[in-house]
Amino acid sequence: MENYSFVDILVNNFCSFERGQIVKNNSERWKKRFDSSVKQFSDVSYVKKKIEYSRNKCLYNIENQIFNFEKKFIDNTNRKMFFAQTDKDVYDIISRIIKEENISNVVFSKSNLLDEISLNSYLKKKQLNVTKTNIGDFILELEHGKPSHIVTSTYHKNLEEISSLYNKEFGTDENITAQDVIDIASKKIKENIKGADALVSGANFLVSETGSIVFIEDEGDINRAMSMVKTHIIIAGMEKIISNLKELNYLLPVVSTFATGQNLASYITIITKNPKRIIGENQKIFLILVNKGRTDLLQSAVSRNILKCIRCGACANVCPIYKNLGGNVYNCVYPGPLGLILATNIESSKEYKDLPYACTLCGKCKDICPAGIDLTTLIIQARKDVIEKDIHSLNDQELIMLLYKKTLKRKRMNGFHYGFKQWRFEKVISKQWGNKRVVPKFSRKTFSEKYIDLHKGEENLI
Numbered sequence: 053m054e055n056y057s058f059v060d061i062l063v064n065n066f067c068s069f070e071r072g073q074i075v076k077n078n079s080e081r082w083k084k085r086f087d088s089s090v091k092q093f094s095d096v097s098y099v100k101k102k103i104e105y106s107r108n109k110c111l112y113n114i115e116n117q118i119f120n121f122e123k124k125f126i127d128n129t130n131r132k133m134f135f136a137q138t139d140k141d142v143y144d145i146i147s148r149i150i151k152e153e154n155i156s157n158v159v160f161s162k163s164n165l166l167d168e169i170s171l172n173s174y175l176k177k178k179q180l181n182v183t184k185t186n187i188g189d190f191i192l193e194l195e196h197g198k199p200s201h202i203v204t205s206t207y208h209k210n211l212e213e214i215s216s217l218y219n220k221e222f223g224t225d226e227n228i229t230a231q232d233v234i235d236i237a238s239k240k241i242k243e244n245i246k247g248a249d250a251l252v253s254g255a256n257f258l259v260s261e262t263g264s265i266v267f268i269e270d271e272g273d274i275n276r277a278m279s280m281v282k283t284h285i286i287i288a289g290m291e292k293i294i295s296n297l298k299e300l301n302y303l304l305p306v307v308s309t310f311a312t313g314q315n316l317a318s319y320i321t322i323i324t325k326n327p328k329r330i331i332g333e334n335q336k337i338f339l340i341l342v343n344k345g346r347t348d349l350l351q352s353a354v355s356r357n358i359l360k361c362i363r364c365g366a367c368a369n370v371c372p373i374y375k376n377l378g379g380n381v382y383n384c385v386y387p388g389p390l391g392l393i394l395a396t397n398i399e400s401s402k403e404y405k406d407l408p409y410a411c412t413l414c415g416k417c418k419d420i421c422p423a424g425i426d427l428t429t430l431i432i433q434a435r436k437d438v439i440e441k442d443i444h445s446l447n448d449q450e451l452i453m454l455l456y457k458k459t460l461k462r463k464r465m466n467g468f469h470y471g472f473k474q475w476r477f478e479k480v481i482s483k484q485w486g487n488k489r490v491v492p493k494f495s496r497k498t499f500s501e502k503y504i505d506l507h508k509g510e511e512n513l514i
């Protein structure tokens with residue numbers, strides 16, 4: 053579905069209601085775990101305000117925060133930091149590292165940013181052997197599928213589907229258990245990590261005060277790979293900066309609760325200067341800090357708020373559109389409400405012009421967001437941006453203006469025979485209307501005619 057827009061996918065019926073049902077079931081399971089885990093906070097609204105405040109404070113001073121981080125992070129031998137403005141910058145930096153460090157086998161951890169810059173495909177094109185360390189991504193690789201959620205890649209899949217994938221790929225029984233799925237994947241992932249020269253991962257937070265990098269995960273793949281490879285390349289968006297280690301006191305339980313409904317994630321790894329106790333003395337760490345449109349977002353008082361996001365994915369879990377259609381329909385790296393904003397800003401492409409409209413403006417995402425982001429306002433802003441950037445096709449605009457003019461005066465609306473209106477409507481709209489909905493029928497009589505018929509014989513009928 054590479055080049056299809058949200059509307060194309062809906063109209064061509066590429067999404068299925070069965071898939072929506074799986075996503076709905078997974079959202080309900082998440083909700084149960086979330087409801088129980090959120091009780092660990094005596095006042096969750098206070099915690100949300102704290103996060104919002106600290107994220108705002110950090111973003112307003114982001115240049116200094118990054119500068120401080122860099123001073124603490126780098127040393128003269130094994131740690132280097134780079135800045136990348138675009139995907140191409142990242143590719144160039146990585147190519148240099150690969151050459152200098154003589155890397156040919158790479159393991160990839162789950163990271164939305166790595167997907168955002170399509171690094172996997174780039175490295176494969178360079179003939180590198182690339183494998184995934186995350187179980188969800190490992191499963192999707194078997195069918196060349198795409199993640200449908202920013203936290204749980206296989207949110208759109210059930211056990212039966214995964215069993216049959218395993219059956220085709222590894223010849224396992226059709227009815228394997230969830231534990232079998234995990235065991236088989238873990239075994240293969242461990243083998244891949246053993247043979248890898250480098251780990252490429254994202255990061256959850258970069259701590260300005262100490263130059264530390266924080267990784268939050270459930271399967272321990274980053275932790276395991278980090279202790280085995282000789283080169284670790286970390287690629288992080290610049291908004292991942294936080295001011296100090298103290299903030300982790302509430303950020304860590306909040307990310308875990310809102311992302312997976314756990315009080316605390318199973319693995320939390322923090323690497324700070326002199327990481328010899330965790331990793332080998334000769335291991336090299338390269339950090340690439342990515343801008344890719346983030347400083348543009350910072351310039352707008354409204355749009356900058358999206359950079360407060362801590363990537364928990366809760367907004368998708370509660371979104372009625374996401375829950376009914378699943379994440380692959382969005383056809384972008386960040387499905388759900390977050391994606392409606394990021395796709396038109398960071399990924400910025402005409403393919404995403406319909407995305408800001410994939411929203412009922414119900415406000416559920418805004419209510420749940422632990423970073424206090426007013427996603428509803430941002431989605432409305434994204435709609436304005438789409439029009440201002442003229443991403444909408446001329447035909448759409450002309451059609452809207454035509455319909456608008458026609459409805460300004462009742463005389464004009466009533467001026468055509470109902471059959472003609474029906475024919476025009478079906479001709480112009482039915483494609484966008486989609487084959488899941490019935491095109492409405494125009495009434496034979498106008499409202500005024502019906503009103504007069506209904507009240508015939510009554511006095512003072514206007």
Ligand code: SF4
Pocket residue numbers: 310360361362363364365366367368390417420421422423424425427
């Ligand atoms: S926008 Fe809020 S709810 Fe959505 S992923 Fe980011 S922090 Fe989580």
